[in-house]
Amino acid sequence: MLNNVVNLNLKISNYGNRVLGVVKEKYGFKDKSHALEKILDIYGDDFVEKEVKDEFLKEVIDDVEKMKKEKRKASASFDELDRLCGLK
DSSP states (O other): OOSSOOOOOOOOOHHHHHHHHHHHHHHTOSSHHHHHHHHHHHHGGGTOOSSOOHHHHHHHHHHHHHHHHHHHHHOOOHHHHHHHTTOO
């Protein structure tokens, strides 16, 4: 369950401690850190995806490429801008 482990020192309320204790007992965990992991597994996806999906990465890459192309189109030298404004 705990693949990449990070040590964490937490201060929680008495209520939070009781919730962890109940989850620990309900699922038969050895300690409250496993209970916290269970709660995070249940509710964590509401806030953070566990893995980045390929579709999302493709969308980001496509957006970046599109922005690069638009930037190239929008960039012009001072001479080009002067000519467009009729100054040359």
